[in-house]
Amino acid sequence: MRRQKKFYAWGYADEDLSADEIKAWEAEIAQRFGLNGFDVTPPPKPDEIALRAPRVAVPESLQAIVRTDQLTRLEHSYGKAGFDTTRMFMRSVPNPPDAVAFPETEQDVVRLLDWCAEIGATAIPYGGGSSVVKGIEPPATADKVVTISTRHMDKVLEVDPISEAARIQGGIYGPAIEDQLRDSPFTMRHYMQAYRCSTLGGWIATRSGGHYATLYTHIDDFVESTRMVTPAGVMESRRLPGSGAGPSPDRLVLGSEGILGIVTEAWVRLRKKPTYRASASVRFKSFYDGADAVRAITQANLYPANCRLLEAREALPGVPWSSTEAVLVLAFETADHPVGAWMARALEICADHGGMADPNADDDNAHRSGAAGAWRNRFIRAPHYGEHAVARGILSSTFETAMTWERFRDFHQKITRVTRDTIERVTGREGTVTCRFTHVYPDGPCLYFTFAGVLDKRIALEQFMEVLSTCTAAAVEQGGTTTHHHAVGRFHRPFYDKQRPELFARALRGAKRELDPKGMMNPGVLIDP
């Protein structure tokens, strides 16, 4: 029996935060914003949300793999952003998919796309449904919508132990990849916050960012070849370790966000499970001191697996909100050799910038204890807090961008100020904003902003959207990217449109017309038809 996901929020229906976790979090929020208690809206039950009747009739030949029941349609109506959960708590789902298909094979995918073409339906590729950018939300303007979930295409098909790679189906969830590799010496190790409920095909379609903070940051760097079913047929690239033959076909698939087709398979690079590890947490007086150290580390050809700079007040328990300290979570790992020389040099660089390493720096298990451990735990649990924030009218969200180092400080200051000012303007009271680096490059960091505040529950959605949109718009206006690893979807479209070259949009439209002549694949995402 497949485990049921929560239709209205992150995670599975049979799991939640513990009462103690919620209590501690409520106390922190109450203290941070001077609140005396919370008005808690109960989560929605499926029968509290009336859905429009399906506008499609499923032909008999497809009935075994297409569902139109209410819970299934509800579950596939929204992603997992705060604005998605907010709308679920409002019991507001005006545009559910009319049907949800669960192909078992690639041939099923072909049949489903043929059916969509035949009835003039919009087809929405659906992996784990963890989108936070309205990437899988049916557009209001569509006449008929069929969402196609790849979740039954969930196998590691082949492991190549010599080249350290595997052929894997697109619909596989993160943990299932590692499960199916358990008896091999290999790991894919592409972890991110949405890891538990997201798929390889989704990662490829959205250019997800993973575990590695340097070097192999995006899924792009793992892909050897891709196989995608488009309305015009199957497109499969050749499996190669490297090629310079024309523009890379895979790079058209990577980031295509479902507008060209459905990724059914890919060959991806693995590596041996790391046996040598060194982890450390390093405290800095300020975020900028830490940033200088991170820049030096990224420019020193050391390539740490982890190199995440966090504000201490966001990452660590018991740090007062007034603290301006930062903590760098640093790790090296490999299956080949002791990494002491690497860590020693990185810690020297940190010390040059005033960093103080935690005493457990040499402990191989440091990544599970100390600051790194505390952070790791928060990172994994964080998405579960979303629904509780929404239930209480607490604004709690994130946005992420990237910027080169030479403009980083000014950019960080401006975006922080815009976020703070916008929360105050929109909600009428002070909010909080913190920043961290999730991935770092020799030429700049990915800045991941987290903000919080108190909403007026009657207009919570409008307030939420205005804050998030204003901040994202500012990041793009100031020269950043609208997304480093969360994808564009429908939410980022206005900002993306300002960022990407207009001629590239035209080129992409030209390419899409060839692969999706009827414009049925996820319309409105990335480009208009």
Next chain:
Amino acid sequence: MRRQKKFYAWGYADEDLSADEIKAWEAEIAQRFGLNGFDVTPPPKPDEIALRAPRVAVPESLQAIVRTDQLTRLEHSYGKAGFDTTRMFMRSVPNPPDAVAFPETEQDVVRLLDWCAEIGATAIPYGGGSSVVKGIEPPATADKVVTISTRHMDKVLEVDPISEAARIQGGIYGPAIEDQLRDSPFTMRHYMQAYRCSTLGGWIATRSGGHYATLYTHIDDFVESTRMVTPAGVMESRRLPGSGAGPSPDRLVLGSEGILGIVTEAWVRLRKKPTYRASASVRFKSFYDGADAVRAITQANLYPANCRLLEAREALPGVPWSSTEAVLVLAFETADHPVGAWMARALEICADHGGMADPNADDDNAHRSGAAGAWRNRFIRAPHYGEHAVARGILSSTFETAMTWERFRDFHQKITRVTRDTIERVTGREGTVTCRFTHVYPDGPCLYFTFAGVLDKRIALEQFMEVLSTCTAAAVEQGGTTTHHHAVGRFHRPFYDKQRPELFARALRGAKRELDPKGMMNPGVLIDP
């Protein structure tokens, strides 16, 4: 005064191999193939080659930047492959460009493309002209051809010392980049055999492979953003250290081989000039032993700057042709820290596979002495031998491909056999074939084959083309790529067509129609209109 390039072969008109170099090489060739001497065809003089009269009239407004003199047109008629030099020695240039333009500014490029559109001319972007794949050769079917050389757009415009990057014009030659960075602590360090006579824009358009044998192998990995003039306007991507916003616009430009537009500028990543170096040469009993060591090194997260495996008989002086030994040229370099730990581990891996390190392994200057030094010198001088081989009817050429490790041995054996058999079948006598790795990945190597033989001068071109085409076709038939870093051009088209997904060709055509509606940019390269 700009230094004149040799119109008929590699290099500049005022340089050549020394008499001693030629003598030693002749002796080696004579011994290898049992020859008693050579019939030497003298190189062509410009007035020995009659060119068709230009089919375009240059308007007065463009006369300052467009030339139609014979030598200029001759120089821009062919690339620098053996079949190009052979045709020059045949005094055969049936399809020269009708005019060659030398824009000084991006606005000049726009004006030139407008002019081409107006008169219905084919426009051929031209960087350093070092193509070995007929990438800049005018197609026989074109009515009018204007070649556009970017060589006056040759400046490093801006250096960002914080993010370690530079904004550089597309027409700059390799050495000029390093010259203009001389007063900075930085280097681009994207060296390849064609480095002296190739341009940044050409590297981007052809996805060149450079100095680094691992990690940052292709120019792709250096590019932060690109600026390209297309017939539909200027397309410029945003400068960012990383982004996940849709398919990457830069990745459409990378490898576009002039079919979409002319790359006028790019922001590229630099790094500090290396001050810490460790180099070593390691001998292996066989190429396959060396390959096993290289695979282990690439899978060990060590990331050497150099990791080139060569057959000793190809790389080293005085090694008999019967030798089956291989030599690995290994180097680590950085500006940040001693790299002894890295080299020590790599040498351990080599020893595990029977590798014997040269005694000068710890010498910082080892890359200029010993086996590495000998190889380095051969590598730089090699292109100069081309014309002397052609003059003597000696077959001497290369092709390169890539393959994953698990199929590598079988692939290497098959391609070696096909090459040897084809030379014998076509020329009627035994030839030689060697292989090296120029770039290596955790999942496979780039295999670079060098072959030689003796041609019948009367049908040298036909024999040359048949050998080269048969070998390249075999590489693609056996699952390799038609090119890892030499580009597709017109020469690789039939093989590329078999390799790349047909739907990708359609997508690319769709994109091209948007950027180049008249299909005037380098037609026949990569796709047909």
